[in-house]
Every structure is written in structure tokens, then in C-alpha cells.
Amino acid sequence: MLSGSIPYEIGNCSFLTHLEVDNNNLSGNIPSEVGNLTYLILFFAWKNNLTGTITESPCLCENLQALDLSYNRLSGQVPSQVLGLKKLTKLLLISNSLTGFIPPDIGNCTNLYRFRISDNKISGTVPSEIGNLKFLNFLDMGNNHLEGSIPPSISGCESLEFLDLHSNALSGPLPDSLPNSLQLMDLSGNRLNCSLPVSIGSLTEITKLNLGNNMFYGKIPAAIHLL
Numbered sequence: 632m633l634s635g636s637i638p639y640e641i642g643n644c645s646f647l648t649h650l651e652v653d654n655n656n657l658s659g660n661i662p663s664e665v666g667n668l669t670y671l672i673l674f675f676a677w678k679n680n681l682t683g684t685i686t687e688s689p690c691l692c693e694n695l696q697a698l699d700l701s702y703n704r705l706s707g708q709v710p711s712q713v714l715g716l717k718k719l720t721k722l723l724l725i726s727n728s729l730t731g732f733i734p735p736d737i738g739n740c741t742n743l744y745r746f747r748i749s750d751n752k753i754s755g756t757v758p759s760e761i762g763n764l765k766f767l768n769f770l771d772m773g774n775n776h777l778e779g780s781i782p783p784s785i786s787g788c789e790s791l792e793f794l795d796l797h798s799n800a801l802s803g804p805l806p807d808s809l810p811n812s813l814q815l816m817d818l819s820g821n822r823l824n825c826s827l828p829v830s831i832g833s834l835t836e837i838t839k840l841n842l843g844n845n846m847f848y849g850k851i852p853a854a855i856h857l858l
Contacts (some may be wrong), residue, residue, distance in 0.1 A: 632655050632656050632659070632768065633652060633655040633656065633657055634655070634656045634659065635658070635659075636658060636659030636660070636662075637652065637657060637659070637661060637662055637665075638664075638737040638815060639662040639664045639682075639778060639800065640664070640667065640795065641662065641664060641665060641668070642662065642663075642664025642666070642757055643664075643667075644666065644668065644706065645667065645668070645669070646650070646669070646670055647668050647670065647716055648670050648672045648673070649662075649671075649672060649673045649746065650668070650671060650674045650675070650676075651666075651673070651674075651675040651743065652675070652676050652679070653675045653676055653677045653678055653679070653699070654677070654678045654679075655678075655679050655844065656679065656680060656821060657676065657680065657681060658668035658679070658680040658681065658682065659682065659683070660681070660682065660683035660686070660699075661681060661685070661688060661689070661731040662688070663686055663687075663688045664688070665688040665689055665692070666686075666687070666688035666689065666692065667691075668692055669691070669692060669693065669694065670694060671692040671694060671695055671698060672694055672695065672696050672697070673693065673695075673697045673698075674689060674695065674697070674698050674699070675697070675699045675701070676699070676700055677699045677700060677701040677702050677723070677725075677782070678701070678702040678703075679702075679703050679832050680703065680704060681700065681703040681704065681705060682703070682704045682705065682706070683705065683706070683707075683754040684705065684707030684708075684712075685705055685708060685709065685710055685724075685729075686701065686715070687708065687710050687712050687713075687822040689713060689814070692716075693717075693718070694718055694777070695716050695718065695719055696718050696720050696721070697719075697720060697721040697722035698713070698719065698721070698722050698723070699721065699723040700723070700724055700727070700799075701723045701724060701725035701726055701727070701747070702725060702726045703719065703726075703727055703858075704726070704728060705725065705727040705728065705729060705766040705809070706730065707729065707730065707731070707741040708714065708729065708730060709729060709731065709733065709748070709753075709772075710729030711734035711736040712736075714734055714736040714737045714739060714740045714850060715736055715739055715740070715803060716740065717739075717741070717742065718725035718742060719740055719742060719743060720742050720743060720745070720766075721743075721744060721745045721804055722743065722746050722747070722748075723745065723746075723747045723748075723822045723855060724747065724748045725747050725748065725749050725750055725751075725771070726749070726750040726752065727750075727751055728750060728751065728752060728753070728827070729748065729753060729756070730751075730752045730753065730824055731751060731753065731754070731755070732753065732754055732755025732756070732823060733748070733755060733757070733772075734758070735758045735759075735760045735818075736760075737758055737760055737761055737764070738760025738761065738762075738763040738764070739759065739760075739763075740764065741764065741765070741766070741808040742766060743762060743764050743766065743767055744766050744767065744768050744769070745767075745768060745769040746764075746767065746769070746770055746771070746772075747770075747771040748771070748772050748775070749771045749772060749774050749846065750773070750774045750775075751774075751775055752771065752775065752776060753775040753776060753777060754775070754777065754778070754779075755777065755778070755779075756777065756778060756779035756780060756782075756828075757772070757777060757779065757796070758782070759782040759783075759784045760784075761782065761784065761785060761788065762782065762783075762784025762785055762786065762787030762788060763784075764787075764788055765778070765787065765788070765789055765790060767788045767790060767791055767794045768790050768791060768792050768793065768848075769791075769792065770793065770794050771793065771795040772796055772799070772829070773795045773796060773797040773798055773799070773817065774797065774798040774799070775798075775799055776799065776800060777796070777799040777801055778799070778800045778802070778809075779801065779802065779803070780800065780801065780802060780803030780804065780815070781796065781801060781803075781805060781818075782806070783807065783808070785806060785809065785810070786806060786808040786809060786810060788810050788818065789810055789812065790810075790812055791810040791812055791813060792812055792813060792814045792815070792836075793813075793814065793815045794810075794813060794815070794816045794817070794818075795815070795816075795817045796817065796818050796820070796821065797817045797819045797820050797821070797830075797841070798817065798819070798820040798821075798825070799820070799821050800822055801818070801821040801822060801823060802821070802822040802823060802824060803823065803824070803825065804818075804823075804828075805818075805823065805825060805827070805828055805831075806828075807828055807830055808830055808833075809830065809831070809834060810856070811833055811835065811836065812836060813836060813837055814836050814837060814839070815836050815837070815839040815840075816834070816837065816839070816840055816841070817837060817839070817843070818841065818842055818845065819841045819843040820843070820844045820845075821845050822845065822846060823842075823845040823846060823847060824845070824846040824847070824848070825847065825848070825858050826847065826848055826849030826850075827842075827849065827851060827852055828852070829851050829852045831852060832852060836842070
């Protein structure tokens with residue numbers, strides 16, 4: 632098992648395309664020299680003991696398609712620059728100590744397929760710009776401090792199959808329209824206070840639906856039999 636820090640000399644590997652140092656005992660900060668790796672496509676460093684903030688260095692890797700820094704001890708905000716990477720398809724930052732809000736720049740990350748940022752301390756709202764992500768398949772923002780309502784624009788995520796927003800402080804009504812492609816939706820442990828929309832019956836692909844521990848009222852729509 633690797634220990635110590637990621638050496639700054641990694642920046643000299645100028646033709647490196649894949650950097651995978653996951654599931655080790657690495658500590659310290661992500662060196663800024665990672666930003667020198669302009670050919671880097673994939674950077675996996677999940678399940679280590681990395682600390683500090685997510686610097687702007689990965690944001691300089693304009694060819695980056697997959698970034699996984701989950702299960703570390705990273706803090707600070709998600710840099711808006713990382714969401715400006717046009718080729719990024721996977722961004723996984725699960726189980727760190729990240730704070731701040733999700734930048735509206737996420738709407739520019741139009742090739743994003745998987746976005747997971749659960750088990751952090753993210754606050755603010757779910758940005759409406761997320762509706763620009765036509766290819767988004769997996770959205771996991773559970774167990775944070777998100778507030779406000781689920782934006783109606785989420786219906787624009789026409790490829791979305793997995794939506795997990797559990798254990799936040801979301802309130803207000805559900806959107807009148809949700810992506811028909813949804814197979815799993817977990818909204819449990821929030822403060823959603825509305826009646827269930829009839830359109831919930833249009834989720835004909837759904838296999839798991841968790842709406843527990845909210846403040847829903849009224850009757851379950853008869854259209855639920857269509858699920």
C-alpha cells in the first residue's frame with residue numbers, strides 16, 4: 632500500500648494520460664503540478680487520506696474526462712473551474728468535508744454523465760443550470776445541507792436514471808415533470824411539503840421510490856398504478 636504524498640515530480644510526466652492511485656494510504660495535498668499533465672484523461676485518487684482543498688490544478692487538464700477523489704479528507708469548495716472542463720463525464724467527490732455551494736457553472740459541463748457529491752457539507756440550492764445536462768445519468772447529492780426546492784429544470788436531464796437527494800433540507804413542491812427515464816429516486820429525509828403530482832405516474836421505468844420522512848400530504852395519486 633502506497634503511503635506518503637503524491638510527489639510534485641508527477642508534473643514532469645508530461646505525456647501521462649491515466650493516473651490511478653486509489654485505495655492507498657496517501658496523505659497531504661494534491662500537488663499543483665498535476666495541472667501540468669495536459670494529456671491527462673483520468674485521475675483516480677479515491678480512498679486515501681488526502682487533505683487540503685481541491686486546487687485548480689486538475690482544472691488545467693483540459694482533456695480530463697474522469698475525476699474521482701472520493702473517500703478522502705478534502706475540504707473547501709468545489710472549484711467552479713473544474714465544472715468548466717468540456718470533456719468531463721465523471722466527477723465523484725463522495726464522503727469528504729466539502730463545503731460551499733454547487734456552482735452554476737455545472738450547467739456548462741454538458742458531457743457530464745455521473746455526478747456524485749454525497750456525504751459532504753454542501754449547502755445552498757440545487758442549481759437550475761443542472762437541467763442543461765442532457766447526458767446526466769447518475770446524480771447523487773444525498774446527505775448534505777441543500778435547501779430550497781428541486782428545480783423544475785431537472786426535467787431537462789432526459790437521460791437521468793438515478794436521482795438521490797436524501798437527507799438534505801429540501802422543501803417546497805416536487806416539480807410537475809420529472810425525467811421519465813428515472814429508475815431510482817430517493818428524496819427521503821427532507822422537508823418536502825406538497826401533495827404528490829399526478830405526473831409521478833409517468834415514471835414507468837422506476838424500480839425504487841423512497842419519499843419517506845418528508846411532509847407530503849393528500850392522497851397517493853391513482854396514477855401510481857402505472858408504475
